[in-house]
Amino acid sequence: MSGRMVTKALLEVSIEGLGRYHKTSIFPCGIFQYMKGVNDKKGTPNYDLFRLALKSTAKRIYPNYANVDWSGNAGYDRNDPRTYFSTMGCRTANGMDINGFGQLKDGRGNICPVTIIMPTLAMQSKEKVEKKASKEDRVYSNEEVIEEFMKLLDKKIAEARDMLLERFEHICSQSPNSAKFMWENNTMAGYVPEEGIRSALKHGTIVIGQLGLAETLQILIQKDHTTEEGMDLAKVIEGLFKKRCAEFKEEYKLNFGVYYTPAENLCYTAMKKFKNKYGVIENVSDRDYFTNSIHVPVWHDVDPFEKIDIESQLTSFSNAGCITYVELPSTAINNIDAVETIVNYAMEKDIPYFALNFPLDTCNKCHAQGDFNGKCPECGSEDIDELRRVTGR
Numbered sequence: 001m002s003g004r005m006v007t008k009a010l011l012e013v014s015i016e017g018l019g020r021y022h023k024t025s026i027f028p029c030g031i032f033q034y035m036k037g038v039n040d041k042k043g044t045p046n047y048d049l050f051r052l053a054l055k056s057t058a059k060r061i062y063p064n065y066a067n068v069d070w071s072g073n074a075g076y077d078r079n080d081p082r083t084y085f086s087t088m089g090c091r092t093a094n095g096m097d098i099n100g101f102g103q104l105k106d107g108r109g110n111i112c113p114v115t116i117i118m119p120t121l122a123m124q125s126k127e128k129v130e131k132k133a134s135k136e137d138r139v140y141s142n143e144e145v146i147e148e149f150m151k152l153l154d155k156k157i158a159e160a161r162d163m164l165l166e167r168f169e170h171i172c173s174q175s176p177n178s179a180k181f182m183w184e185n186n187t188m189a190g191y192v193p194e195e196g197i198r199s200a201l202k203h204g205t206i207v208i209g210q211l212g213l214a215e216t217l218q219i220l221i222q223k224d225h226t227t228e229e230g231m232d233l234a235k236v237i238e239g240l241f242k243k244r245c246a247e248f249k250e251e252y253k254l255n256f257g258v259y260y261t262p263a264e265n266l267c268y269t270a271m272k273k274f275k276n277k278y279g280v281i282e283n284v285s286d287r288d289y290f291t292n293s294i295h296v297p298v299w300h301d302v303d304p305f306e307k308i309d310i311e312s313q314l315t316s317f318s319n320a321g322c323i324t325y326v327e328l329p330s331t332a333i334n335n336i337d338a339v340e341t342i343v344n345y346a347m348e349k350d351i352p353y354f355a356l357n358f359p360l361d362t363c364n365k366c367h368a369q370g371d372f373n374g375k376c377p378e379c380g381s382e383d384i385d386e387l388r389r390v391t392g393r
């Protein structure tokens, strides 16, 4: 009962907005835990709270939706909410702990990530195959490039593992005095003073991230995962990440995981470097940024349901965090039923973490809200706050 009251209060504040001008609250990021039989449909005990969450999302973009019944969180304890699927706002998530905490989420976190920029590996593979073929005076096939790419990717995944192990050990070598409050108050679970901070950090995750699946596929086979052929290859690539991380987890008894990196700055800097080296390639480097992780490129004209259909085929490969967004026109505001249909669809498709995006402008003069195109339709002011979510935060 008190949980219901807290949830209701948080959502009402989110809808109301912050301060006298009712600004949209960005931090802390609101996340609604969607659970079958609890709040998912009419007649379930907390359905009213789901509706309130949808109302908030329709107005404020937040909350996002965490899928408690996600298949990737199997093994959680229905009687212990601390094991329910949840994320750290942007997308990071804790999978099954190999060191005894199971699906516990509280008191654990992502210790360090490394991100692999896949399009560069694809270009290196292509160049190598090209060179060899021209020496032998013959044409080469996509299959040869793919084979070379998979070998190189495997090598880079192993290098990422080594980097993570080195960083992990370095972090573990810190004195508990460098974050005394944290250790004194058990903000990280499992701390045993005699064993040092490793006793707690070993329950966290160390993750291998990735950037630019869509562009990688374009280089390898000249189409991306919005096509069947592209999706087949995408599954092979993601399967390698998943397999290797599972092996490392067993071998080192540390929670290696596959992470669909947000890469908000990296997707620009990586593209800049790529362009300097390889120039502008159609559908690969003819934009200012690489596509995040496994996302469908934003310039593809797919509706929310198609986007969910495509990305839901890949989210099960990631156990350390991923997010699926759909973009809506601003007319979604006030259409709570439409938002509900989309959220339900994503949850049904086993999307672990789901968020909606639409243009949200606020006039700084009269505080009207909507999609303004630079000028307030109410008072004509051009002093507009434009909220456009790029990352998951």
Ligand SMILES: [Zn+2]
Pocket (backbone or CB within 6 Å): 363, 364, 365, 366, 367, 368, 376, 377, 378, 379, 380, 381
């Ligand atoms: Zn105005």
